[in-house]
Amino acid sequence: MTDPAPRLSRDALLEAARQRTGLTDFGDLWFLEPMDAYIAAANAEGKLTPAGYDAQVESIVRGLASRLRMVDDLHRHPEILDEQVEVAGIILGLPRTGSTIFHRLLASAPGMTALRWFECQNFAPLPGEQRGEAHQRRAYAQAMIDGWLQLSPELASIHPLAPDAPDEEVIVLGQMFVSTAVEAMTFVPSFAAWLDGYDQSRGHADLKTILQYLQWQDPSRRGAKWILKSPTNLPYTEVAASAFPDAALIMTHRDPLEVVPSYVSMEAALYKLNSVHDDKTVGAFWFPRLAQWMDRFMAARERLGEDRFIDIDYRQVAREPLVQAHRVLERIGIPMDARIESALTEFMAGNQREQRPLHDYSLDRFGLDAAAINAAFARYRARFIS
Numbered sequence: 001m002t003d004p005a006p007r008l009s010r011d012a013l014l015e016a017a018r019q020r021t022g023l024t025d026f027g028d029l030w031f032l033e034p035m036d037a038y039i040a041a042a043n044a045e046g047k048l049t050p051a052g053y054d055a056q057v058e059s060i061v062r063g064l065a066s067r068l069r070m071v072d073d074l075h076r077h078p079e080i081l082d083e084q085v086e087v088a089g090i091i092l093g094l095p096r097t098g099s100t101i102f103h104r105l106l107a108s109a110p111g112m113t114a115l116r117w118f119e120c121q122n123f124a125p126l127p128g129e130q131r132g133e134a135h136q137r138r139a140y141a142q143a144m145i146d147g148w149l150q151l152s153p154e155l156a157s158i159h160p161l162a163p164d165a166p167d168e169e170v171i172v173l174g175q176m177f178v179s180t181a182v183e184a185m186t187f188v189p190s191f192a193a194w195l196d197g198y199d200q201s202r203g204h205a206d207l208k209t210i211l212q213y214l215q216w217q218d219p220s221r222r223g224a225k226w227i228l229k230s231p232t233n234l235p236y237t238e239v240a241a242s243a244f245p246d247a248a249l250i251m252t253h254r255d256p257l258e259v260v261p262s263y264v265s266m267e268a269a270l271y272k273l274n275s276v277h278d279d280k281t282v283g284a285f286w287f288p289r290l291a292q293w294m295d296r297f298m299a300a301r302e303r304l305g306e307d308r309f310i311d312i313d314y315r316q317v318a319r320e321p322l323v324q325a326h327r328v329l330e331r332i333g334i335p336m337d338a339r340i341e342s343a344l345t346e347f348m349a350g351n352q353r354e355q356r357p358l359h360d361y362s363l364d365r366f367g368l369d370a371a372a373i374n375a376a377f378a379r380y381r382a383r384f385i386s
Helices: 010-021 029-045 052-077 080-081 099-105 116-121 135-151 170-174 181-185 191-197 201-216 237-243 255-271 278-302 313-321 319-329 338-349 372-376 379-386
Strands: 084-092 227-229 248-251 309-313
Touching: 010 029, 052 080, 052 084, 052 201, 052 227, 080 201, 080 372, 084 099, 084 237, 099 227, 099 248, 099 319, 099 338, 116 135, 116 170, 170 181, 170 201, 170 372, 181 191, 181 255, 191 278, 201 237, 237 248, 237 278, 248 313, 248 319, 255 278, 255 372, 255 379, 278 372, 278 379, 309 313, 313 319, 319 338, 372 379
Parallel strands: 084 227, 084 248, 248 309
Antiparallel strands: none
């Protein structure tokens, strides 16, 4: 029998980050409250393997180290906070709705920029990297990808991973113990319930500072429009909408009958990286969780008003991706020209779905029922799918 993993400890994690960086100032300590809630849930429910425990410790310490390094840079370079960051669009929607390919397509347009995967893992330069350099962070990110695919090869077919590919701010927010990244990477149902009642606005306030920090590191981004994307924007839409009040909210749509088993399959693959949970347990948590996300969103959309939203159908992205990209880019102030058209065409030529392995999933594997899914998402399906 495998020995149980050690228990996570807030004090040990904070001290490990201090030791790694030689720094002590974490800035505003608001994140300790969600950190404590996560640790309690992970220790009680996570079923981390010893290797999974080590991976989670590294993930947490990495995020804390980035925070220490950024706070240090803010003290030494207060001009970072003078960076003018324009978040022009935020992609939201159920996961597995084509949002990744659409996000990366939009980010490929001249005049656009996005968080890159290596930046999501380490948003602060590592020791030895000068401003504008990222060779160590890229190498770190590639090693992470290689390790993930060794443990869970099916991820190659589910979510394409590359150090420089645009990716989700949910990863950065997860390093502050807010956002759906936390429950996506560790099986913590009690934490997920706790997070629903927690004010996550301080996480988004820090996210704005991190975008300034990244733009300061790479001045070529000045003047570009940022495009964000994250499944956390669905259940917590108003947090993102309030943090970036001028951003268009771009909602990607796909039939939940396809989304739910696809996402549950992804979660099973992610949990496999650090813990042991059977497929039906994963399905029993994530199906109602996704339905709850949608219920929260539908109510939030009514409060926010239709003028903030652009709706994008998964089927239309598959048939005519450039047409859908044009719709969004023109709405956020990027007029189409030959240069943009060429960049979008080049991106799509190198990112066809058939260039990756087939993602295989089924309802039965996860104990899911088609009629129950249709019923749970009836209002959403009637408005956006049927």
